[in-house]
Structure formats: C-alpha cells, structure tokens
Amino acid sequence: MRQVLASSSALLLGMLLLMIGNGLQGSVLGVRGGLEGFSTFALSIVMSGYFLGFLGGSQITPHLIRRVGHVRVFAALASFISAALIIFPTLTDPIVWTLLRIVLGFCFSGVYVTAESWLNNATTNEMRGKTLSAYMMVQMVGMVIAQGILSLGDPSGYVLFIVPSVLVSISFAPILLSVSPTPPFETSKSMTLRRLFQVSPLGCVGMFLMGGVFAAQLGMSSVYAIQAGFSLPEVSIFIAGIFIGAVIFQIPIGWISDRMDRRLVILGAAAVGGVACVVGSIVGTHLYVAVGVAVVAGGMATPLYSLLIAHTNDYLDPDDMAGSSGGLIFINGVGAVGGPVVAGWLMGVFGPAGYWVIQAVLMLSIVGYAAWRMTRRAAIPVDETAAYVAVMPSSTLVASEVAQEWAIEQAEEEAEDAA
Numbered sequence: 001m002r003q004v005l006a007s008s009s010a011l012l013l014g015m016l017l018l019m020i021g022n023g024l025q026g027s028v029l030g031v032r033g034g035l036e037g038f039s040t041f042a043l044s045i046v047m048s049g050y051f052l053g054f055l056g057g058s059q060i061t062p063h064l065i066r067r068v069g070h071v072r073v074f075a076a077l078a079s080f081i082s083a084a085l086i087i088f089p090t091l092t093d094p095i096v097w098t099l100l101r102i103v104l105g106f107c108f109s110g111v112y113v114t115a116e117s118w119l120n121n122a123t124t125n126e127m128r129g130k131t132l133s134a135y136m137m138v139q140m141v142g143m144v145i146a147q148g149i150l151s152l153g154d155p156s157g158y159v160l161f162i163v164p165s166v167l168v169s170i171s172f173a174p175i176l177l178s179v180s181p182t183p184p185f186e187t188s189k190s191m192t193l194r195r196l197f198q199v200s201p202l203g204c205v206g207m208f209l210m211g212g213v214f215a216a217q218l219g220m221s222s223v224y225a226i227q228a229g230f231s232l233p234e235v236s237i238f239i240a241g242i243f244i245g246a247v248i249f250q251i252p253i254g255w256i257s258d259r260m261d262r263r264l265v266i267l268g269a270a271a272v273g274g275v276a277c278v279v280g281s282i283v284g285t286h287l288y289v290a291v292g293v294a295v296v297a298g299g300m301a302t303p304l305y306s307l308l309i310a311h312t313n314d315y316l317d318p319d320d321m322a323g324s325s326g327g328l329i330f331i332n333g334v335g336a337v338g339g340p341v342v343a344g345w346l347m348g349v350f351g352p353a354g355y356w357v358i359q360a361v362l363m364l365s366i367v368g369y370a371a372w373r374m375t376r377r378a379a380i381p382v383d384e385t386a387a388y389v390a391v392m393p394s395s396t397l398v399a400s401e402v403a404q405e406w407a408i409e410q411a412e413e414e415a416e417d418a419a
Contacts, residue, residue, distance in 0.1 A: 019142025021164035030222030044344020053105025203312030211335025245299030273300030274363035
C-alpha cells in the first residue's frame with residue numbers, strides 16, 4: 001500500500017478533494033433548499049438532476065476525451081463545477097438548481113472518468129488491486145470529511161458553497177501537475193442490453209433497482225434528516241453513517257460471496273437492508289436509530305452493487321466481463337434518475353418515513369426476484385465463479401472495467417499456479 005501511495009499520491013489527493021467537494025454540495029443543498037422553502041418534491045427533482053447529468057456524462061465524456069484529450073476535458077469540466085457551485089446560493093430557484101445539478105452530474109462524471117484513467121495508467125498490474133482499494137477508501141473518506149465540514153458551517157450563507165468550489169479548484173493542481181503522462185483512452189465495447197439481460201436477468205434487474213436505492217439514499221439523505229428534526233451536526237452524523245457502513249461491510253460480504261452461492265448472498269444482503277429500512281420507516285426519527293439504520297442500509301447497498309456485477313460475471317467468459325460493465329452502469333444510472341423523485345413523492349405522502357419506504361420496497365423487491373431466479377437456474381459451482389471485486393456506485397465505466405480486468409488477471413494467475 002505504501003508503494004501505491006507513493007506512485008499515485010497526487011492523483012489520490014486530487015480525488016479526495018473532489019469527493020469532499022461533491023459530498024458537501026449534495027448535503028448542503030438539501031438543507032439550504034428547506035431553508036428556502038422548497039417543497040420536498042421540488043427538492044427531489046433537484047436531487048435527481050445530478051443522476052441524470054451523471055448518466056449523460058458517462059456516455060458522452062469518452063467521446064470528448066478522444067476528441068480533445070484528457071487535460072482539456074478535465075480542466076473544462078472542473079471549471080464548470082466550480083462556477084456552478086457559486087451560482088447555487090445566488091439564484092435560489094428550484095428550476096435553476098435542477099439545471100445546475102444536471103451540469104454538476106455531467107461534469108463530475110467526466111472528471112471521474114478522466115481521473116480514473118490517469119490513476120489506472122499510473123499503476124502496475126501487480127499493484128492494481130491495491131490501487132483500486134486505495135481509490136475506494138479515498139472516495140469514502142472524502143464523503144465522511146464532507147459531512148464534518150457541513151456540521152461546522154452555516155447553510156443559510158455562502159461559505160458552504162464556496163468551500164466545495166475552492167476544493168474542486170485546488171484539486172486541479174495535484175492531478176494536472178502530476179508527473180504521470182497523459183494516458184491513452186480505451187474502453188471495451190459494451191455488450192447490448194438484450195444480451196446482458198439474457199446472460200444475467202438478476203444482475204440487470206438488481207442493478208436497476210439498486211440505482212433507485214442509491215439515488216434515494218444519498219440524494220435525499222439531508223432532506224430526510226431535516227424533516228426528521230435533526231440539527232445540522234446530527235444531519236452530518238446521519239449521512240456519514242451511510243458511508244461508514246459501506247466501509248465496514250464491504251470486505252466481509254465479499255469474502256462470504258466467494259465461498260457460497262452468490263445469489264444467496266445477494267438475497268441475504270438485500271433482506272437485511274430491506275428490514276433495516278422497514279425499521280427506519282417506523283422509528284427512524286430517533287437519531288441513534290436513524291444512524292444505526294443508515295449504517296446497515298448503506299453497508300448492505302454498496303456491497304450489493306459489487307455483488308450484482310460479480311454475479312453477472314459468473315455467467316460470462318473473461319473476454320466479455322469488462323464489456324458488460326458499461327451496460328450494467330447504464331442500467332444502474334437509469335434507475336438512479338427516478339430514485340429521488342419517487343422518494344420525494346413518498347416523503348410528501350408519509351412524511352420522513354417515505355425516505356425509508358422507497359429503499360425498503362426496492363431492496364425487498366430484489367429479495368423476491370433473487371428467490372424466484374434461484375428456482376429458474378442451478379447455481380454455478382463456487383470454484384467456477386468470478387472473483388468479487390469491490391466497486392463503488394459512484395465509480396465510472398473506467399474504474400469498473402479496470403476492476404474486472406484485475407479480477408481476470410488474478411483468476412488467470414491462480415489457474416497458472418494450480419497448473
């Protein structure tokens with residue numbers, strides 16, 4: 001790990017600053033929107049804008065990079081992010097905020113694609129697994145730090161919007177001044193959605209439903225916390241719990257999934273997360289209960305993303321694994337666009353409990369579908385399954401493909417050692 005930090009420290013530092021800025025803006029908007037008198041449904045539209053933009057950016061940015069190069073794309077998109085963050089407190093209108101969130105989603109997606117390409121190019125095959133782990137930890141730490149900054153600021157002013165703008169601007173320096181050369185940009189040809197569904201119906205349906213879970217869980221978290229009557233420091237603790245849970249449960253769930261029928265692990269994780277959300281819908285307005293539910297729900301949701309990718313890979317040849325990532329990410333992104341909107345509507349009907357209701361319904365739907373799929377196809381022997389690789393839902397196609405390629409390399413090395 002020391003070697004990873006030495007070779008990629010500038011890139012990881014830049015990504016840390018980007019994640020802090022992104023995590024802070026997402027949380028402060030929900031709080032500020034409430035202070036401005038936005039309705040819950042209006043805020044849900046605002047929050048969904050980010051996921052719409054992110055979906056578009058993930059499809060368009062690769063073409064921009066091929067046309068004008070990494071440096072220009074990164075600098076341009078990061079500049080738009082800084083400008084958009086300053087506009088939020090200046091023009092407090094739901095329509096303007098929705099448009100700005102679309103811009104932010106598009107730009108952050110493009111920035112992540114560019115930075116992940118650099119990070120992949122800066123590491124060796126032997127260190128790629130550790131680099132991916134370091135990148136995931138940087139993402140999580142950045143999000144948690146962002147919540148700490150939120151608790152110290154005043155959401156009614158400008159500072160909490162200026163800080164992420166400054167952080168994003170500063171993040172240019174370590175990345176653009178890195179000694180790493182500009183990498184070639186290549187992605188695998190995506191598998192058609194029809195072919196992907198034929199290969200793994202559970203992977204496709206699960207990724208669509210998990211897109212809604214993630215978007216509702218993260219996009220509406222600050223809105224829920226304010227509706228539940230939490231103070232600003234309590235809002236920060238609640239949101240941080242989601243990311244802390246993801247860190248705690250990622251490794252043990254991955255370890256279990258490599259040793260038994262992965263569909264059972266998917267079913268179990270979704271069931272635990274769904275039941276936790278049911279508890280949250282009943283008694284979630286109590287701070288400690290809400291934080292506990294957030295830790296469990298976040299801790300189940302993030303590994304489920306990786307589990308569904310690994311499950312899909314179980315039915316693919318190694319040459320097709322990287323190509324499947326694009327389709328799965330697209331399906332997840334489509335599901336994410338509607339997540340905050342449905343959550344906002346339910347919160348308007350049921351109050352704060354609606355935040356947990358949507359997550360419970362989606363997770364328990366995965367439970368039901370996984371159970372049904374287990375009756376339609378026999379399990380693959382454990383020693384023939386693909387390796388579980390932790391991938392964050394906020395990662396782009398580049399990081400996902402790199403993770404799949406690393407898993408393939410590990411499997412090939414193990415086969416050679418066994419031979």
